[in-house]
Amino acid sequence: MENKFPGKDITPEDLATKFPLAARKQSKLVTAGGITFDSRSVPVMAGPNMVESEQLIVETAIKVRESGAKFLRGGAFKPLTFPYRSDKYRESGLEGLKWLGTAKRESGLSVITEVMEERYLDTVCEVADILQIGARNMQNYPFIQAAARTGKPLMIKRHFGASLRDWFGAVEYALLEGNENIIMCERGVCVPHTHRATSRFMLDLQVIPAAKEITSLPVGTDPSHATFWAPWVEPMALASVACGADFLMIEVHPDPKNAAVDPLQPLNFEEFSALMRKVEALKSCICDGASGDSPD
Ligand code: PEP
Ligand code: MN
Numbered sequence: 001m002e003n004k005f006p007g008k009d010i011t012p013e014d015l016a017t018k019f020p021l022a023a024r025k026q027s028k029l030v031t032a033g034g035i036t037f038d039s040r041s042v043p044v045m046a047g048p049n050m051v052e053s054e055q056l057i058v059e060t061a062i063k064v065r066e067s068g069a070k071f072l073r074g075g076a077f078k079p080l081t082f083p084y085r086s087d088k089y090r091e092s093g094l095e096g097l098k099w100l101g102t103a104k105r106e107s108g109l110s111v112i113t114e115v116m117e118e119r120y121l122d123t124v125c126e127v128a129d130i131l132q133i134g135a136r137n138m139q140n141y142p143f144i145q146a147a148a149r150t151g152k153p154l155m156i157k158r159h160f161g162a163s164l165r166d167w168f169g170a171v172e173y174a175l176l177e178g179n180e181n182i183i184m185c186e187r188g189v190c191v192p193h194t195h196r197a198t199s200r201f202m203l204d205l206q207v208i209p210a211a212k213e214i215t216s217l218p219v220g221t222d223p224s225h226a227t228f229w230a231p232w233v234e235p236m237a238l239a240s241v242a243c244g245a246d247f248l249m250i251e252v253h254p255d256p257k258n259a260a261v262d263p264l265q266p267l268n269f270e271e272f273s274a275l276m277r278k279v280e281a282l283k284s285c286i287c288d289g290a291s292g293d294s295p296d
Helices: 012-018 054-066 093-107 118-127 141-149 164-176 207-212 223-227 230-242 269-286
Strands: 044-047 071-073 110-114 130-133 154-157 182-186 219-221 248-251
Touching (some): 044 054, 054 093, 093 110, 118 130, 118 141, 164 207, 207 219, 223 230
Parallel strands (some): 044 248, 154 182, 182 219
16 A cells, blocks of 8 residues: 555554544544634644642633733642652642633633543533543553543643654544544653753654644644743744644643743743734734634
8 A cells, every 4th residue: 555654654554543533534523612613723732730729720821812812721630740749749639620610611711631530530620611631641542541531622642752643542542432622732742851951852843744744633832831842932932923823732731830830831921922922913914814713
């Protein structure tokens, strides 16, 4: 059989037998929380890494909405790398979910938040418009199936060591449950540190066009987790839009240096607003004058 993607790890047999649903070209656009995902509108999800307090999440929601964000992000349940906790460094859990609900009501934004355990799916679904499957759960297939069966849109983050082929495998598990609203988020892969000891990951920009050769599902990026370094978030966000990203996830915090988690990576409100203006400008030149929420 002719290989449509010579030199790639994905073969035509894969498209037919391993992830036929993910590889299906469909014109129906994915929507979540009333928002359409595509490279013309490029909805932005913004907010803190962790839902630290009610005040923080409400304030952030209102500010990022004013700058044009469509979704509030923030983890009440967090896959923290180490098991130790302090007063500041502790997931807010069910209480944090309530605060997210308050921020949603007060800002009118839709909410995306991570869920890590099946037992919390129903509760998280009460608040979330999109369930975030974190990089670390990308290969937790029974969990992905259960999350997909809730019927909520899912964002499946790429594991930092996973190939595009493996990522499609995870997406296929969700699609096979009959959930069509799946979006894919690149968040940086592990490579030797060539730039800076703290740059834990490298944003794999070329996975955007690579994924789009195969799927019509939305593909976007999280440059905050990839770069781990606020000054690099804007260039990588703009580069993502230039590469065809269908959405962005950006960490924003009112006081980045005092963020409970990953204080090097969030933008402050002014930086976020400046980024949003550049995203709008870039979109309008890439999309030949089109912008806004109405894809044609
Ligand atoms: C997050 O977005 O809060 C997060 C933990 O991301 P990732 O799963 O990509 O590490
Ligand atoms: Mn993090």
